[in-house]
Amino acid sequence: MALERLFRRRRAQGEARDIPELWVKCPKCDAQIYKKDLETNLHVCPKCEHHLRLSADKRIAMLADAGSFEQITGLKPTDPLGFVDTEPYPKRLERYQKEAGRPDAIVGGRCTIGGVESVLLVMDYAFAGGSMGSVVGEEITRGIELAAQENRAVVIVAVSGGARMQEAALSLMQMAKTTLALDRLWAQKLPYISILTDPTTGGVTASFAAIADVILAEPGALIGFAGPRVIKQTIRQDLPEGFQRSEFLLKHGMVDQVVDRRRLKETVARILKLLHPRTVNHAG
Numbered sequence: 001m002a003l004e005r006l007f008r009r010r011r012a013q014g015e016a017r018d019i020p021e022l023w024v025k026c027p028k029c030d031a032q033i034y035k036k037d038l039e040t041n042l043h044v045c046p047k048c049e050h051h052l053r054l055s056a057d058k059r060i061a062m063l064a065d066a067g068s069f070e071q072i073t074g075l076k077p078t079d080p081l082g083f084v085d086t087e088p089y090p091k092r093l094e095r096y097q098k099e100a101g102r103p104d105a106i107v108g109g110r111c112t113i114g115g116v117e118s119v120l121l122v123m124d125y126a127f128a129g130g131s132m133g134s135v136v137g138e139e140i141t142r143g144i145e146l147a148a149q150e151n152r153a154v155v156i157v158a159v160s161g162g163a164r165m166q167e168a169a170l171s172l173m174q175m176a177k178t179t180l181a182l183d184r185l186w187a188q189k190l191p192y193i194s195i196l197t198d199p200t201t202g203g204v205t206a207s208f209a210a211i212a213d214v215i216l217a218e219p220g221a222l223i224g225f226a227g228p229r230v231i232k233q234t235i236r237q238d239l240p241e242g243f244q245r246s247e248f249l250l251k252h253g254m255v256d257q258v259v260d261r262r263r264l265k266e267t268v269a270r271i272l273k274l275l276h277p278r279t280v281n282h283a284g
Helices: 002-008 035-040 056-063 089-100 134-150 165-187 228-235 246-251 261-275
Strands: 023-025 032-034 106-113 116-123 153-160 192-200 214-217
Touching: 023 035, 032 035, 056 106, 056 116, 056 153, 056 261, 106 134, 106 261, 116 134, 116 261, 134 153, 134 165, 153 261, 165 192, 192 261, 214 246, 214 261
Parallel strands: 116 153, 153 192, 192 214
Antiparallel strands: 023 032, 106 116
């Protein structure tokens, strides 16, 4: 009877199915990619080479030498303006924190990259679109200051929709704050590499992300300050095709090199060893 009931059992209509997603559709070429193959390929489509977005944790695992990453971030945002739009800002933050699994849109720490002592800071698009608020600006500033204090290089992976609306002018102030922090790093002749990923826009592009010693970008990344429609309405001119993509910016001098994600670590490590060789840990 028990066996008979098992075969007669019907799933209730609308009942959730605990079946893991095994395939991912490439947003560019529509190819169906086996999820494990995509992860092995660092989320680069094997058919068209499109670079899908990568989580902050996976970027750290990709760039930092194995076992070397020691997290230094962990500040939690507050609501000094008492901001309310469709919901109170603290309630919105709680949802973001639950979804992303971190206090704010950045994670960083000490590590070595190719044996070079570094501070690695990675923005997280999963948290409010990687928007830069007070915590993001403070964590970047502290990371840069720590690097200057400990004679480390700085590598920042940028991904952001721009300034955080709910923090208004406090968010915009982070542009100046992070930019000024870099003066201390450069005063000690320590290198800073900026890695621009899809998308890098708004106040992040207009501050620390665009003033590094070396600026790298992933293929096809959207990089710019304002959106193309806003720019077109402002200058009242037609815009070149793909003018905000990394390849166009490389041709026009804003980016030093467009690097395939699968070769990004070796490229960053090589640059760091050239710019800051005295910090190389040959055991790493």
